[in-house]
Amino acid sequence: MKGKVLFLVAGAAGYVLGARAGRERYEQISSAASRAWGNPKVQSTVSDLEGKATDAAKQAGAKAQEKVTATAGSVAGSVRSKVNGGGEDVEEPLGEQHHTRMPTD
Template sequence: MRMKAAFLLGGAVGYVLGTRAGRQQFEKIRTQAQRLWEDPRVQEGIADVEQRASDLVKEKGPEIKEKVTGAVRSANDAVRGGDSDDSEAAGGKPNGTTA
């Protein structure tokens, strides 16, 4: 019984000391990461990436929109089994819908 109590006491002391040391190490790492994130060079790099992404979206957006629109129309035609060009040529809306 003494052996079991000594083991549990040792485990409890080890746990307390280990968590305290672990928390200190965690705080140290968190502080270093925060300092790195706030570094002006890092923020400048992030701003550059955001600007390039924004420019790319503005440049490719219309092209992507056309491709998506075409894919949706093709899928719609495949599901309905018709060709939207025929109904539009007849003066109606695509797939025989009305206004």
């Protein structure tokens, strides 16, 4: 994300500078930016950072999933406890279910 923002800022700065200095200067700036971006060292760094960002996102996703699962289990246990009147967790239905029909027009 940071790389995208940096790229957009650099592009905007290049555009403004190019517009002020004329088309020729804009082409010089654009060419220099393209050379810099195409530099194998820069691309290697970008590739490394993309890999690290992907790994960090996967780890964060796994941690979030664990927390959601734990929280959901805790909430479900709390609800079961309250529904059962504080007794044991029972996986049985709550008794006879009544369905109310809504009047139709």
